[in-house]
Amino acid sequence: MTAGSTARIRVILPPHLRTLAHAGRELTLEIAGQVTVRSVLDALEASYPMLTGTIRDHVTQQRRPFLRFFACEEDLSHDSVDTPLPEAVVSGKEPLLILGAIAGG
Amino acid sequence: MSNVRVLVGTRKGAFILFSDGKREKWDVTGPHFAGWEIYHVKGSPKSPNRIYASQTSGWFGQIIQRSDDGGKTWIQPGTPPGEPTTGPGGMPKGESNKFVYDTSAETGAPLTTHQFYDGTQHPWEFKRVWHLEPSLTEADTVYAGVEDAAIFRSKDGGKSWQELSGLRGHGTGPKWQPGAGGMCLHTLILDSTNPQRIYIAISAAGAFRTDDGGKTWKPINKGLHSQYIPDPNAEVGHCVHHIAMNGKRPHVLFMQKHWDVMRSDDAGDNWKEISGNLPTDFGFVIDVHAHEPETIYVVPIKSDGEHYVHEGKLRVYRSKTGGNEWEALTKGLPQSNCYVNVLRDAMAVDSLDKCGIYFGTTGGQVYCSNDAGDNWAPIVRDLPAVLSVEVQTLS
Numbered sequence: 230m231t232a233g234s235t236a237r238i239r240v241i242l243p244p245h246l247r248t249l250a251h252a253g254r255e256l257t258l259e260i261a262g263q264v265t266v267r268s269v270l271d272a273l274e275a276s277y278p279m280l281t282g283t284i285r286d287h288v289t290q291q292r293r294p295f296l297r298f299f300a301c302e303e304d305l306s307h308d309s310v311d312t313p314l315p316e317a318v319v320s321g322k323e324p325l326l327i328l329g330a331i332a333g334g
Numbered sequence: 335m336s337n338v339r340v341l342v343g344t345r346k347g348a349f350i351l352f353s354d355g356k357r358e359k360w361d362v363t364g365p366h367f368a369g370w371e372i373y374h375v376k377g378s379p380k381s382p383n384r385i386y387a388s389q390t391s392g393w394f395g396q397i398i399q400r401s402d403d404g405g406k407t408w409i410q411p412g413t414p415p416g417e418p419t420t421g422p423g424g425m426p427k428g429e430s431n432k433f434v435y436d437t438s439a440e441t442g443a444p445l446t447t448h449q450f451y452d453g454t455q456h457p458w459e460f461k462r463v464w465h466l467e468p469s470l471t472e473a474d475t476v477y478a479g480v481e482d483a484a485i486f487r488s489k490d491g492g493k494s495w496q497e498l499s500g501l502r503g504h505g506t507g508p509k510w511q512p513g514a515g516g517m518c519l520h521t522l523i524l525d526s527t528n529p530q531r532i533y534i535a536i537s538a539a540g541a542f543r544t545d546d547g548g549k550t551w552k553p554i555n556k557g558l559h560s561q562y563i564p565d566p567n568a569e570v571g572h573c574v575h576h577i578a579m580n581g582k583r584p585h586v587l588f589m590q591k592h593w594d595v596m597r598s599d600d601a602g603d604n605w606k607e608i609s610g611n612l613p614t615d616f617g618f619v620i621d622v623h624a625h626e627p628e629t630i631y632v633v634p635i636k637s638d639g640e641h642y643v644h645e646g647k648l649r650v651y652r653s654k655t656g657g658n659e660w661e662a663l664t665k666g667l668p669q670s671n672c673y674v675n676v677l678r679d680a681m682a683v684d685s686l687d688k689c690g691i692y693f694g695t696t697g698g699q700v701y702c703s704n705d706a707g708d709n710w711a712p713i714v715r716d717l718p719a720v721l722s723v724e725v726q727t728l729s
Contacts, residue, residue, distance in 0.1 A: 245369055245394060249410075279410050283394040287432045295393040329393045 236260045238269055238314075239324035243296075246284070246327070250277040255324060264319045266298055267310040284327060299326040338684050339404065339726045340692055341385065342700055343372035346718035348387055350405045353713075357690050357704035360713045366408065367399065374465050374679055374722045381473035382726050386492055388463040388478070396462050398430040398492045412493030433460045433478070433486055436497040443503025448482065449511035458482045458502065465679060467522040471529070479519035483510060483536040485548065498548035501534065506553065506570045513537035513573050513592075520678055521577050525584045533587065533602060538563075538573035541589070543602050554602030558591060575618045576678040580627040588630050588657070590620040590678075595632055597657050608657025613644050619681035623706060624689045628656040631683075631691060631707060633676040642673040650693070652707050666710035667701065674699070679722035686727055694720025 240256045247254060258272040267290075274281045285292050290310075292298070297306040301315045301323050317323040340351040347365025366372075367389045378384040383404040389397040399408045412430040435458060436442035450456035461481040469475035474491040484502045486495040501519075510517060521535035530547045533554075540555040553569050563571045573592035580586065589596040589605065593616050596605040609615035614634045623629035630653050636644045643649065648667040651660040674695035684690035691707050694700045698717040703710045 243393070245391065248368075249394075249397070279397075282396070282431045286395075288434055293393065293395060 234261075236264050236319050237321050238264060238272075238318060239321055240269060240273060241324045241326045243327060243329040245329070246280060249279050249283065252277065257321075264314045265311050266305065266308070266314065266325075269314070269325055270310075295330040297328045297330070299328060300324070336686055337728045338686070338690060339377070339382075339728055340682070340700065340702075340713065341375035341377065341405070341722075341724045341726070342694055342717065342720060343375050343387070343679075343722035344694075344698070344718040344720050345371055348372040348375050348389075349714070349717060351700065351713050355686055357684075357686075357702055358711075362714055363405070365718075366405070367397075370397070371462075372721065373463060374724075376466050376468055376724045377726045378468040378473045378476075379470050380468070382728055384468070384473045384491075386466045386468060386476050388466055390462040396431045396433060396460075398463070400430075400492050411491050430492050430494070433463070433480055433495050434497075435460065435484060435502065436499040441499065442497070443499040446503075446507050448507050448517060449509060451512060455508060458484070458507075460484075461516060464518045464520045465522050467524060470524050470526050477522050477524075477532070479522045479534060481516040481518035482512075483517050483519040483539060485519055485522065485532075485534060487548070498544075500544070500549050501542060501551045504542070504551050504553075506539070509568070509570050510536065510539035511571065521574070523577060523579050523587075525579075526581045527584050531584075531601075533577060533579070535574040535577050535589075537575065538592075539570050540572040541574050541577060541602055554598070555605070556603065557598075557605030557607075558596065559594070559607075560592065562592070576620050578620045578622045578630070580622040580624070583627045586627065588620050588622060590617045590632055592616065592638060595620065595657065608653070610653070610658030610660055612651055612660050617676075618678040619676050619693060621681045621683050621691070624683050624685040625687065626654070626689075626706075629654045629706070630657065631681065632660075633681070633693065635675060641675045643675070646670055646672050648672045648674065648695070650691070650703075650707055650710075663703070663707045663710070665708065666703075666712075672697075677721055679724075680720050682723050682725040684725045684727045690725065692723050692725050694723045696720065 238258045300318045336355045342349040347368045349364030352361045370389045373388045375387040385401040387399040400411045401408045447455035463478045465479040467477040478486040485498045523533040525531040535541045542551045543554045544551045558572045560572045575590045578588045585601045587598045595609045598605045617635045647669045650663040653660045674697035681693040689706045691703045696719040700713045
């Protein structure tokens with residue numbers, strides 16, 4: 230992606246956050262500049278303020294421990310949030326998945 | 335004729351139960367916030383259609399919800415869709431779910447440690463809101479009791495929250511420790527005759543009182559005796575499960591401790607045991623009749639190792655003598671093969687004549703007595719496990 234261009238990123242939220250955001254299964258976010266987990270979450274929270282604090286901590290910005298980030302069948306949860314996301318995500322071919330840990334109850 | 339609105343928090347959502355003053359036929363709505371743990375729902379005494387709810391999840395953290403129409407619709411205060419989330423300083427604007435301990439030099443207290451289950455020291459970490467206590471006089475002011483134990487206040491209808499850090503900074507924090515449910519501030523009582531006075535209780539630290547609006551706090555645990563801590567008569571460390579007060583007589587407090595039912599006649603400065611003839615004095619809930627301040631209610635639980643009612647019988651015990659002499663109330667309640675618990679915030683009373691008593695169980699039943707406990711009937715039988723019950727008497 231060239232500098233100054235805008236990417237349309239597909240994001241899939243876990244069901245409870247869809248309810249909270251009054252949104253469907255998949256969202257599309259426009260990201261100017263480098264596409265990273267951080268820039269996607271910034272854009273997500275800007276469009277859906279009610280999600281602030283639900284995916285990453287308000288202050289530390291750390292990922293909540295029961296949530297994971299996946300794309301292109303890879304676990305990105307432990308990568309730096311400033312690592313560029315795969316080209317398939319940037320191009321919109323693949324979504325960024327935000328998943329809740331599977332647990333009973 | 336008056337109506338009543340019962341606000342029920344459960345493991346999987348909130349429910350609202352509505353009836354006229356007869357309290358015989360009920361309309362049930364919900365689940366609100368389906369699938370989320372709703373620790374507490376409580377209405378504003380000043381503006382009864384203003385209701386606050388604590389919505390929480392191990393996955394997604396804390397959410398505060400507010401209704402201004404009696405629970406028909408809900409908003410997350412402070413986070414209108416489409417607006418920027420951050421202000422000029424880069425801090426999030428949507429702060430209704432932002433509970434940050436105040437460590438500032440001006441008003442805060444250092445983020446110290448408390449005792450963990452294994453006896454080591456553990457840093458304070460915010461987990462969830464256990465209890466919301468709306469102000470008696472201002473609809474936009476509401477207090478929150480949280481885990482790890484601290485008290486927060488919002489003056490803008492739940493949009494933003496500030497810690498009253500004098501409690502956490504009391505200095506005894508290293509001796510506080512979590513109970514089985516976490517180290518939670520679960521009880522918060524406002525004094526209608528003295529706006530500067532607030533009572534709180536923490537598991538397991540004990541009870542505290544402020545007489546200056548939350549700046550400074552005093553442990554009020556004299557007379558409590560707890561065998562499970564190294565010094566059974568310690569100033570702090572007691573696992574107080576709940577405290578109740580009749581607002582017309584605010585210096586008299588009743589307490590269900592881990593074990594022992596207690597009362598204080600001097601605003602918590604001294605406590606004496608009133609367990610009397612109870613079959614077991616372990617339990618969680620305690621409440622006071624709205625019009626008879628010496629009439630109190632508990633639900634005895636078998637033991638700290640067996641959190642269900644004694645002998646498989648769901649019995650509310652009532653004392654009309656302020657304690658010590660208790661009678662079992664059983665009419666309409668299951669008297670065999672019943673093994674539910676009644677959690678600490680899951681009992682409430684209305685202010686009708688006759689006083690209505692309500693409680694919810696971990697089996698999902700919400701019971702009502704419309705005659706001060708003499709007879710009981712289930713309002714609903716099959717909700718998720720009930721975490722909290724509050725009632726509003728509406729004119």
